[in-house]
Amino acid sequence: MPPLRDTPDLLESLGLADGATLADLDMLTRAARMLTGASHAFVSFADDQYLWPASASRTPGECKPLHSAYCSALLASDERNLVSRNVLQDPRTQAVVRQPGDPRIVAYAGTLLRDEAGRKLGTLCVTDTVERDFDAEQLALLNGLGRQVMNLVSLRAAKRQLTTALAQMTTLARVDTLTGLLNRRAWQEEAETLRKLVLRQSGHVSVAALDLDHFKRINDSRGHAAGDAVLSALGKLLAKALRTTDRIGRIGGEEFAVIMPFTTPEAAAARLDALRQRIATHRIIDGDERLAVTVSCGVAGVDAQDAGIDAALRRADQALYDAKHAGRDRVRVAPVSARPLAVSG
Numbered sequence: 001m002p003p004l005r006d007t008p009d010l011l012e013s014l015g016l017a018d019g020a021t022l023a024d025l026d027m028l029t030r031a032a033r034m035l036t037g038a039s040h041a042f043v044s045f046a047d048d049q050y051l052w053p054a055s056a057s058r059t060p061g062e063c064k065p066l067h068s069a070y071c072s073a074l075l076a077s078d079e080r081n082l083v084s085r086n087v088l089q090d091p092r093t094q095a096v097v098r099q100p101g102d103p104r105i106v107a108y109a110g111t112l113l114r115d116e117a118g119r120k121l122g123t124l125c126v127t128d129t130v131e132r133d134f135d136a137e138q139l140a141l142l143n144g145l146g147r148q149v150m151n152l153v154s155l156r157a158a159k160r161q162l163t164t165a166l167a168q169m170t171t172l173a174r175v176d177t178l179t180g181l182l183n184r185r186a187w188q189e190e191a192e193t194l195r196k197l198v199l200r201q202s203g204h205v206s207v208a209a210l211d212l213d214h215f216k217r218i219n220d221s222r223g224h225a226a227g228d229a230v231l232s233a234l235g236k237l238l239a240k241a242l243r244t245t246d247r248i249g250r251i252g253g254e255e256f257a258v259i260m261p262f263t264t265p266e267a268a269a270a271r272l273d274a275l276r277q278r279i280a281t282h283r284i285i286d287g288d289e290r291l292a293v294t295v296s297c298g299v300a301g302v303d304a305q306d307a308g309i310d311a312a313l314r315r316a317d318q319a320l321y322d323a324k325h326a327g328r329d330r331v332r333v334a335p336v337s338a339r340p341l342a343v344s345g
């Protein structure tokens, strides 16, 4: 049957569609065939409508309607095994409608694949083209191999969960959960990479330090939750107003840092001043209240002689301190370094 394009591939969903897993399943299938002396063996997984063969030779999306497979009789029963000397004359498999091109099957022995919760996931079966019996030992081996198939499936599921959890943890370790911006360490790493990259191309890089004005008053008068709402809103404003190539981090309680590649300190200051004005006129909703906040900002150009991004951040911090002392709600630019621009790092 041609692959179904509009039905999600069950083996993909189960995380079993990669070459290494399918090769392992092929080994177990071959073992089943050899240990029972059968002509064919199959591992298949099932959903409500289709049976999905799990073999390295499958094409993505390959499946067949359940009602055309003898395994459907096993999946529909409450038994662990279905063993039939001749499926063509067996009342349990009479309803199965074979499809043109299906291999000739007369004898059948299958073991049900159940997960730990008892859900039926599929079958491991062996078939023969002539009438025959399967003895108790062959059936025990088939059941044992079925358990190995399920061990493999559980291992793959556990590996998938671990990979997802690891990716989530890696993201969480880099992100400030309140604002969604980079945290201090991640910002420093990314800013350092950008600094080196742009200096190599003899470009300008600017760093800005931004700090909310009198933020303590908001916390004291309206509570910590209102303070958090302000921080979160400011994070969104920054992310929206700045370029996607800029990197923004929350590097302290109410302090933010921005690195702006290919931007002179003057251009950076102009952009941040526009942002400062926008913040001053913006109102942050806290319950019934609309809160007004302002920010102060210090900007510094990255000096090619700087040992790292921290040197520029320190200068931006000093300019921020000047902005606070000059009355807040303003942008100050750090004095230009006298040293020439050269490639470093």
Ligand SMILES: Nc1nc2c(ncn2[C@@H]2O[C@H](COP(=O)(O)OP(=O)(O)OP(=O)(O)O)[C@@H](O)[C@H]2O)c(=O)[nH]1
Residues within 6 Å of the ligand: 178, 211, 212, 213, 214, 215, 216, 217, 219, 223, 224, 225, 226, 227, 228, 231, 252, 253, 254, 324, 328
């Ligand atoms: N709600 C909230 N408040 C925080 C957080 N981190 C730091 N703060 C608060 O930020 C305030 C910082 O106060 P100050 O350093 O005095 O600064 P400020 O009140 O903004 O004054 P200036 O910076 O001089 O304008 C303190 O009240 C901290 O408790 C946070 O994650 N959430």
